Amino acid sequence: MSTPDSFNPVPAGTHPAYASPEYKSTILRSPAQPLVRLPHTLTEVTGPQPGADVLGPTVADFTKYNGGEAVGERIIVTGRVLDDYGRPVPHTVLEIWQANAAGRYHHPVDQHAAPLDPHFLGSGRVTTDADGTYRFQSIKPGAYPWKNHHNAWRPNHIHFSLFGPGMATRLITQMYFPGDPLLALDPIYNSIPDAAARQRLVSHFDIEVTQPEYALGYRFDIVLRGRHATPMEN
């Protein structure tokens, strides 16, 4: 049988190097041997399409956990999940997590001396519609210190996890906010070699998404690899 259409290669500079010593946790966790390039087989062109039974129910409003209103600056985040031909990726799940307004995660390992918010768990799950659009409302995450180096603070950011159509499109990334002075100092953000690729992780403030008297709007599109346009050789 022929191999189904493969996914396009990732352009150089798009993804960070595994060994990025400025981000100290990579020093002992990055492979020392070169990766073996694997031409895609049925295993890589297929991939998990888990539903709510596995991942959990959809939660598109993070601001009302546990019966009350979360503290902080309300935001609406929306965008499209597209492939690299600009085609929408419909009906794909985004899993999302972040710190609260004070810069603390609802997580036992996070011992940053900033308050927890009983009404903010800081995570949720949405699905793109037929047009590839997702949307959720949350609280703008605060910056927080980490012990990577002297006076290290993570820029405000939101984590995203996506599957897309196949194993080769699996992506975990972070969305940043425009104008954040910490971006230029952040070894995780700066681990991406290509400046244009870095910039694509910065969301845009959008007055059209912004809701009067309620929340500021940000737009963040996510681009996954597209399926190769021509059939593979046999």
Added chain:
Amino acid sequence: MSGLTSSQTIGPFFHHALLRDGQSTVTRPASQGERIIVEGKVTDGDGALVTDAMIEIWQANAAGRYDHPADTQDKPRDPAFHGFGRARTDANGIYRFETVKPGAVPGRGNSLQAPHIAVTIFARGLLNHLSTRLYFADEPLNDSDAVLALVPDAARRQTLIATPVAGAPVKTYRFDIVLQGEGETVFFEI
């Protein structure tokens, strides 16, 4: 084509968002095929336990068919087996899945791949996730598998072979993952 979104680390605080009870049990009561357990330890370049990793698996059903529209083989689907699992490593650096032994799936061209499970590793310090494959020690098809053959060093190829654990009540395969250094697992660029 251009403009792909870059990868970033999963960080240490993903648990509330990504982990739920039962995700490491890929089988359901009605799943077809031989029940197996897959487990192993994750270690770093110092041999230290990686206790904050998340592992995902993706595999075909017992008949060798993926639960995905791009798999158009004339083989039975198993509505009670979707082939995706997710687990975290514990305080001992151990992850564990309950699943079924996958059937063989086609490779490129007219080839047949040895039964295998795609394994993905996420952790603090991994700016990109790592992709590898788990093969089974007792499979004769390993000798002709085109992906195993991509690994030039036969000794390193062994890092992709899960070994049966003697005396386990349910058939258990051990698959340790070494992120760096001596015995480093072969990782694939996919």
